[in-house]
Amino acid sequence: MNTYLILQNPGHNRVYYNLSGDMALAELGLASESLGSDCKGIVIKNIKGIRYVSFETKEDLTAGDIQIISNLSFVFAIFKEEDCNGVLSLLPIERSVTEYIDQKISSLLKYAGKTNELFTKMMINVALLASDFDYNSQIRLLDPIAGKGTTLFEAAVYNFEAMGIEIDPKSTHACEIFFKKFLEEEKYKHQADSRRVYGKNKTEAVFIKEFEYAKSKQEFKEKSNRKKLGLVTGQSQDADKYFKKNSFHLIVGDLPYGIAHGNTSDKNSKSITRNPYQLLSQCLPAWSHVLKEGGTVVIAWNSFVIPKHKLSSLFQENGFDIVNEGPELQFEHMVDKSIKRDIVIAKKKLS
Numbered sequence: 272m273n274t275y276l277i278l279q280n281p282g283h284n285r286v287y288y289n290l291s292g293d294m295a296l297a298e299l300g301l302a303s304e305s306l307g308s309d310c311k312g313i314v315i316k317n318i319k320g321i322r323y324v325s326f327e328t329k330e331d332l333t334a335g336d337i338q339i340i341s342n343l344s345f346v347f348a349i350f351k352e353e354d355c356n357g358v359l360s361l362l363p364i365e366r367s368v369t370e371y372i373d374q375k376i377s378s379l380l381k382y383a384g385k386t387n388e389l390f391t392k393m394m395i396n397v398a399l400l401a402s403d404f405d406y407n408s409q410i411r412l413l414d415p416i417a418g419k420g421t422t423l424f425e426a427a428v429y430n431f432e433a434m435g436i437e438i439d440p441k442s443t444h445a446c447e448i449f450f451k452k453f454l455e456e457e458k459y460k461h462q463a464d465s466r467r468v469y470g471k472n473k474t475e476a477v478f479i480k481e482f483e484y485a486k487s488k489q490e491f492k493e494k495s496n497r498k499k500l501g502l503v504t505g506q507s508q509d510a511d512k513y514f515k516k517n518s519f520h521l522i523v524g525d526l527p528y529g530i531a532h533g534n535t536s537d538k539n540s541k542s543i544t545r546n547p548y549q550l551l552s553q554c555l556p557a558w559s560h561v562l563k564e565g566g567t568v569v570i571a572w573n574s575f576v577i578p579k580h581k582l583s584s585l586f587q588e589n590g591f592d593i594v595n596e597g598p599e600l601q602f603e604h605m606v607d608k609s610i611k612r613d614i615v616i617a618k619k620k621l622s
């Protein structure tokens with residue numbers, strides 16, 4: 272039996288690190304189902320005062336397994352436990368991370384209401400791991416409540432095509448300015464285009480700002496090599512008006528908590544509601560329309576405001592199966608006194 276030990280990424284948020292042990296177990300638990308090697312005994316282990324996530328396999332991890340594990344949000348370093356004449360030693364395993372764009376992109380912008388970038392990476396990972404797709408599929412991801420773009424940037428790191436919808440024009444503007452500056456400073460060849468995606472007249476018009484980019488001029492020349500990141504300034508419940516049917520593999524987002532942000536879900540009113548349930552119930556038909564079969568939605572929300580079973584039922588009524596019902600796949604954790612964050616992983620049923 273092989274024992275592997277993972278040192279968790281301390282990130283720059285101590286509170287998140289302290290809370291993230293159980294989430295790491297859940298993320299690895301989901302990933303273990305995609306590994307070639309049979310993976311068991313996933314636990315937290317303390318060795319000489321240092322916390323590790325430990326697991327056992329019968330066979331050595333394959334290159335594909337190491338790629339899946341390396342991409343998990345909490346992974347900082349991977350070791351294999353070795354017994355050298357009765358002395359425990361840790362053999363480092365070379366990580367194999369997917370990183371088209373430098374991972375630093377999602378930690379540069381700081382603002383109130385930003386979703387923790389490691390948590391965001393975790394949501395993308397579990398969405399992919401629970402779906403019928405993998406890192407080698409040409410993934411198209413939608414964040415339908417995109418804020419200033421943390422999910423879009425994390426998706427771009429993975430070389431996914433990333434699209435967002437955000438109702439607040441100040442947020443979309445800040446995201447666009449930041450991404451343009453990032454591409455310029457990091458010397459990506461790029462172009463940006465703004466076009467109408469909906470509306471017959473000026474008052475109805477909804478626009479997308481779409482970036483096409485590539486690492487070099489040479490790569491950019493070939494249209495099929497270009498990566499895309501786009502953001503619609505519009506309403507999430509109209510996602511099906513902005514994007515084609517079955518055009519996304521994954522939908523990942525962090526619902527408004529009703530604390531730092533408003534949830535302007537009522538089409539006829541600009542009033543702020545504190546309940547994400549109403550927003551989600553209005554959005555799910557449109558999200559389901561643009562999501563491929565076998566695709567997944569992963570949504571974070573404040574479970575103080577609404578219990579998980581209510582959100583789960585809403586997904587089920589809209590043709591989804593809930594993936595994270597069992598006790599081993601729990602992601603709920605305290606963020607602060609008023610926010611207890613949890614996620615729903617929902618997979619679109621085959622028709």
Ligand SMILES: C[S@@+](CC[C@H](N)C(=O)[O-])C[C@H]1O[C@@H](n2cnc3c(N)ncnc32)[C@H](O)[C@@H]1O
Binds near residue numbers: 417442505
């Ligand atoms: C928790 S924030 C997302 C933060 C984002 N993950 C980030 O790190 O920047 C939720 C976002 O949902 C947006 N929102 C609320 N109602 C919306 C709607 N009906 N359509 C689109 N976006 C909406 C809010 O403006 C807010 O930016």
